Amino acid sequence: MTLHRQSLILTENCPIRDVLDRLGDRWTVLVLHELAGGTLRFTEVRKRIADISPRMLAQTLRRLEQDGLVRREVFPTVPPRVDYALTALGSSFFERIEMLAQWASDHHDEVRAARQAYVAPAANAPL
Template sequence: MGANTAKRHMNGSCPIRDVLDRIGDQWSTLVLEALAGETLRFNELKREIGDVSQHMLARTLRRLEQDGLVSRTFYPVIPPRVDYALTPLGRSLLEPIQALTGWARTNHASIIAAREKYRERVSTDA
């Protein structure tokens, strides 16, 4: 983030948009949930999440670390080892994230049905 952008965020930019833009992407919530119970290495996180590419996982972890939600600990051993864990700030985000993901699991079938109903209606209206 450049100096002007950082200044704008400190001087009146919407904090809700700023935070939700960072944690509301496709992978951040899944990473935070995966780290909820334990410290994990990169490949363990990748296995836990599933279909995320190495590039996107690395990018997501860097952004979460930059925001103070995830810590990265490097161990200079052979082969090198890196552990990822939630910070206290990241842990404080778990309750609202788990409420949202629980809601998504509970209501997913209804949302899929509503999308199908919408598609049927739109296709007959056209």
């Protein structure tokens, strides 16, 4: 069995790793945060998350839909309209991470200041 296959089996057998690896990426929480306010179109999500590329947003929405957290609804208009909304599962997940997102917002300045003040131990070691 290859190392990659062994790693894949370990991930699949650990529910925490399996779910949080997928949901803990750079964009997932931001996308869920925007959709928590209600149904949005692709362009609306993209405007609200200014630094996400269209390709990354499409990939993130696709993964969230695949995991059952986001519902994608296509309307047969010209041009086609596509709406994205949280599912019940997505809402229940966001309820749990909302406190974390609020903590990050409340303490962002402190964390940034700590990063600025941090001097790596190796940088102070004598040569």
